[in-house]
Amino acid sequence: MNKIILSVMLLISSFMLAAQDKGKKVVDQCYVCHESLGSDEATLFKKDIHFQKGISCADCHGGDRQSDDMDKAMSKEAGYKGVPKGNEITQACIRCHASSEMMKKYGSKIPTNQFELLKGSVHGKLAIDGAERIVQCITCHNAHGIVEVTNPNSPVYPTNVPKTCGKCHDNPVYMRSYNPSLPVDQLQKYRTSVHGMRNAKGDPKPAECASCHGSHDIKNVKDVRSKVYPTNIPETCSKCHSDPQYMKEYKIPTNQYALYKKSVHGVALFEKHDLSAPVCNSCHGNHGATPPGVESISEVCGTCHALNAELFSSSPHKKAFDKQKLPECETCHSNHDIEKPTSKFLGVTPDAICSKCHKPDDKSKGYMVAKEMRLMIDSLASTEKIDSALVEEAEQKGMEINEAKFKLRDATQASMEARTMVHSFDEAKFNEVVNKGLTVTSSVKADASAAIHEYYFRRIGLGISVVIISFLALMLYLFIRRIEKKNANN
Ligand code: HEC
Ligand code: HEC
Ligand code: HEC
Ligand code: HEC
Ligand code: HEC
Ligand code: HEC
Numbered sequence: 001m002n003k004i005i006l007s008v009m010l011l012i013s014s015f016m017l018a019a020q021d022k023g024k025k026v027v028d029q030c031y032v033c034h035e036s037l038g039s040d041e042a043t044l045f046k047k048d049i050h051f052q053k054g055i056s057c058a059d060c061h062g063g064d065r066q067s068d069d070m071d072k073a074m075s076k077e078a079g080y081k082g083v084p085k086g087n088e089i090t091q092a093c094i095r096c097h098a099s100s101e102m103m104k105k106y107g108s109k110i111p112t113n114q115f116e117l118l119k120g121s122v123h124g125k126l127a128i129d130g131a132e133r134i135v136q137c138i139t140c141h142n143a144h145g146i147v148e149v150t151n152p153n154s155p156v157y158p159t160n161v162p163k164t165c166g167k168c169h170d171n172p173v174y175m176r177s178y179n180p181s182l183p184v185d186q187l188q189k190y191r192t193s194v195h196g197m198r199n200a201k202g203d204p205k206p207a208e209c210a211s212c213h214g215s216h217d218i219k220n221v222k223d224v225r226s227k228v229y230p231t232n233i234p235e236t237c238s239k240c241h242s243d244p245q246y247m248k249e250y251k252i253p254t255n256q257y258a259l260y261k262k263s264v265h266g267v268a269l270f271e272k273h274d275l276s277a278p279v280c281n282s283c284h285g286n287h288g289a290t291p292p293g294v295e296s297i298s299e300v301c302g303t304c305h306a307l308n309a310e311l312f313s314s315s316p317h318k319k320a321f322d323k324q325k326l327p328e329c330e331t332c333h334s335n336h337d338i339e340k341p342t343s344k345f346l347g348v349t350p351d352a353i354c355s356k357c358h359k360p361d362d363k364s365k366g367y368m369v370a371k372e373m374r375l376m377i378d379s380l381a382s383t384e385k386i387d388s389a390l391v392e393e394a395e396q397k398g399m400e401i402n403e404a405k406f407k408l409r410d411a412t413q414a415s416m417e418a419r420t421m422v423h424s425f426d427e428a429k430f431n432e433v434v435n436k437g438l439t440v441t442s443s444v445k446a447d448a449s450a451a452i453h454e455y456y457f458r459r460i461g462l463g464i465s466v467v468i469i470s471f472l473a474l475m476l477y478l479f480i481r482r483i484e485k486k487n488a489n490n
């Protein structure tokens with residue numbers, strides 16, 4: 001019973017003490033003295049979010065905040081720690097920022113995971129001579145004059161991030177001491193991109209370093225968890241580019257990711273796990289993220305589809321497209337929603353690509369060639385189909401047909417070459433490849449037909465011999481019967 005009364009009394013008195021504290025508002029003598037001295041730290045601290053929350057110099061430096069005596073205030077006995085160095089710096093910050101209890105004391109609900117993330121990041125793992133981490137909280141946030149990250153004066157506000165990261169990444173001498181092979185051109189290139197140019201003009205919405213790489217959780221770019229790892233890139237870019245609300249003022253489409261996902265490239269990446277398929281940055285660059293200009297489009301596609309690009313460059317379309325400022329590959333294949341091409345693309349039927357420009361009434365050479373190419377590739381395809389059916393039939397009948405089967409692969413190869421050769425838009429060159437295929441298919445057809453013929457020939461031969469043997473057997477039987485009858489009669 002006594003215990004309960006005691007604890008109730010204790011509770012009441014602690015409430016009273018707290019109320020007293022609030023009313024009095026403890027004066028931060030550290031700040032008062034340093035401010036009167038006109039120190040830079042105190043001047044900056046006046047605008048600091050920590051100052052606004054009632055946090056004192058002593059919360060990071062230690063000491064007695066209530067004493068106006070310098071020696072007492074800044075004495076070891078009062079817990080004064082001096083200027084933190086190396087890992088002590090981050091230690092000073094995470095006393096609060098890694099503790100939700102501490103943060104709750106100040107009525108704050110912001111995340112408390114920054115140090116956890118930083119420790120696992122490429123920066124958190126880096127240490128000077130194996131001792132202290134080279135990146136501390138203040139490397140990006142400063143020590144005094146810290147404001148909310150949404151304040152345009154914060155060093156991590158989007159328009160200031162490039163400079164903050166550039167402190168190191170734009171400094172070749174510094175970076176070389178850690179990794180001589182790491183490029184140091186990110187900031188320079190970034191400044192030439194649509195993102196970077198808008199950022200420099202004060203627009204916080206376009207991507208900056210942290211929107212693509214993260215902030216506390218930055219990983220090595222080859223790490224599968226990196227936001228810029230190929231399989232994660234489309235998601236990273238689409239955070240903005242697929243958000244119509246966010247992108248409204250820019251009046252550009254917001255369908256790139258949706259289209260890309262269904263394209264040959266998207267399917268190759270996400271479904272076939274083919275890391276050689278292009279993602280957003282393969283075509284748009286990493287730091288120079290601009291749409292590949294009209295002139296450079298075949299260069300982008302051509303880095304992987306070299307043969308198509310080479311053929312296109314010497315084709316009649318090269319000059320014609322340049323004149324009309326048409327992009328080279330995109331005109332026929334589009335950019336984000338590239339479909340799997342088939343011979344339906346070719347020719348002069350209404351759904352063929354060629355008929356978008358080459359109309360029947362103008363009877364131009366382009367029209368005639370498109371029509372001819374389609375006929376040729378269709379005939380190769382249909383003879384290939386017939387051949388495979390014949391080869392299969394012969395095989396089922398147990399005939400030895402390996403050589404024809406082997407040749408059939410040459411025909412398939414020729415039809416693949418022909419699909420590429422389309423890009424020469426040259427009838428003679430195209431026909432040469434198709435004819436090579438047709439020669440093979442006719443020889444396969446001959447071989448397979450011969451095998452099947454042979455099978456039937458053998459069957460007929462077998463039939464005749466069966467008849468002859470049966471006849472002879474019957475004769476023999478009758479003969480034996482006659483002899484037996486004769487013997488019985490005797
Ligand atoms: C009455 C004035 C006064 C008070 C109170 C005072 N300081 Fe100082 N402080 C100074 C002066 C003057 C210096 C510079 C002289 C020096 O370097 O020792 C200084 C220096 C410092 C330095 C730099 C030390 C260094 O090694 O470079 C820090 C950090 C500091 N004070 C923090 C505090 C903190 C925290 C408190 C409160 C717990 C506090 N001060 C209270 C006057 C004061
Ligand atoms: C949020 C934590 C924090 C608070 C609050 C804080 N400081 Fe600091 N202070 C630091 C850190 C961290 C450093 C080390 C900076 C560095 O290494 O560049 C530092 C460095 C200093 C230095 C040394 C500067 C130098 O160039 O050597 C002085 C002096 C100082 N603080 C004074 C103060 C005073 C005065 C206040 C209150 C008005 C204050 N600090 C409040 C974290 C803090
Ligand atoms: C490499 C630079 C960098 C370092 C180092 C860094 N930060 Fe940040 N921090 C940022 C950026 C950029 C933001 C802006 C918001 C975002 O993108 O997360 C941020 C945001 C914050 C926020 C706002 C809430 C949040 O999580 O977004 C807090 C609090 C914070 N940082 C604390 C810390 C602490 C504590 C440390 C040290 C353990 C630290 N930061 C180290 C770059 C950094
Ligand atoms: C005594 C506890 C304490 C210490 C020590 C402390 N902070 Fe804070 N910090 C806070 C509180 C409380 C806030 C305000 C949070 C809010 O607004 O919800 C804050 C806010 C911030 C913000 C702005 C977050 C936002 O919401 O935009 C940053 C950045 C930050 N601190 C960085 C640091 C760094 C860097 C250090 C170390 C040099 C540090 N803090 C040391 C308590 C602390
Ligand atoms: C639009 C997104 C985007 C922006 C903005 C961006 N990066 Fe990158 N960053 C990437 C991509 C994508 C890669 C390459 C990934 C790969 O090679 O697979 C990369 C690679 C890097 C690398 C590794 C070395 C290299 O150059 O390949 C560093 C370091 C880097 N970025 C730093 C920065 C800095 C600093 C900034 C700001 C000035 C920045 N990045 C802005 C997307 C971006
Ligand atoms: C204190 C200097 C410093 C600051 C500030 C800094 N970095 Fe770094 N960063 C480094 C160093 C050093 C490396 C490691 C190089 C290595 O060993 O490969 C690195 C590595 C990276 C990597 C991984 C590169 C790779 O090899 O894949 C990326 C991405 C990166 N930083 C982005 C950023 C971004 C974004 C910012 C700003 C938010 C930033 N850095 C701020 C020094 C810094």
Ligand code: HEC
Pocket residue numbers: 194195198205206207208211212233236237238239240241250252280281284289290291
């Ligand atoms: C933080 C949001 C954000 C992220 C993340 C982002 N972007 Fe952007 N991007 C923008 C904004 C805003 C613009 C400006 C639009 C404009 O000026 O037309 C832009 C412009 C562009 C443009 C130029 C469009 C044009 O024709 O003007 C391209 C291309 C582009 N981004 C590609 C990318 C790629 C690729 C990625 C990922 C590696 C990416 N972006 C990540 C916000 C973002």
Ligand code: HEC
Pocket residue numbers: 234237238241252253256257260265278279280281282283284291292293294297300330335336
């Ligand atoms: C195979 C190459 C390629 C890939 C992959 C690619 N793009 Fe594009 N992108 C282009 C081309 C080509 C253009 C048109 C350039 C022009 O017309 O000047 C373009 C245009 C854009 C534009 C400008 C607006 C528009 O839609 O015309 C944005 C934004 C953009 N791409 C973002 C992305 C994003 C985000 C991704 C990943 C989801 C992506 N791109 C993947 C080639 C590509």
Ligand code: HEC
Pocket residue numbers: 264265268272274276277278279282283297300301302303304305329330333334335338339340341
């Ligand atoms: C980074 C390399 C790369 C770039 C850049 C690239 N591609 Fe591809 N592309 C591939 C790969 C890999 C495939 C194979 C996908 C599959 O079928 O599995 C492919 C498939 C294709 C196909 C389908 C081929 C087929 O046989 O079905 C077409 C068409 C195509 N790409 C056109 C383009 C165009 C147009 C561009 C430029 C706007 C482009 N590609 C840029 C790597 C690339």
Ligand code: HEC
Pocket residue numbers: 298301302305308309310312317328329330331332333341342343344345346353377418419420421422423
């Ligand atoms: C005038 C229209 C046109 C242009 C321009 C064009 N293509 Fe094609 N492309 C086609 C047609 C038609 C096919 C399908 C042929 C077939 O399957 O019979 C095709 C098929 C392809 C294929 C699949 C066949 C193969 O070669 O593996 C790829 C890859 C390809 N194109 C890439 C490109 C690239 C890269 C460019 C730019 C240098 C480009 N194309 C320009 C019409 C075009």
Ligand code: HEC
Pocket residue numbers: 316317320321326331332345346347353354355356357358364365366367369370373425426427
């Ligand atoms: C975007 C419009 C466009 C598309 C699509 C297009 N062409 Fe053309 N083509 C032209 C132009 C323009 C010329 C040059 C003027 C002319 O001769 O008609 C040309 C010329 C040609 C020529 C050369 C004619 C000559 O005079 O030597 C051939 C062959 C040709 N195209 C075939 C094709 C084939 C096959 C396709 C479909 C795969 C196709 N074109 C799709 C616009 C196009």
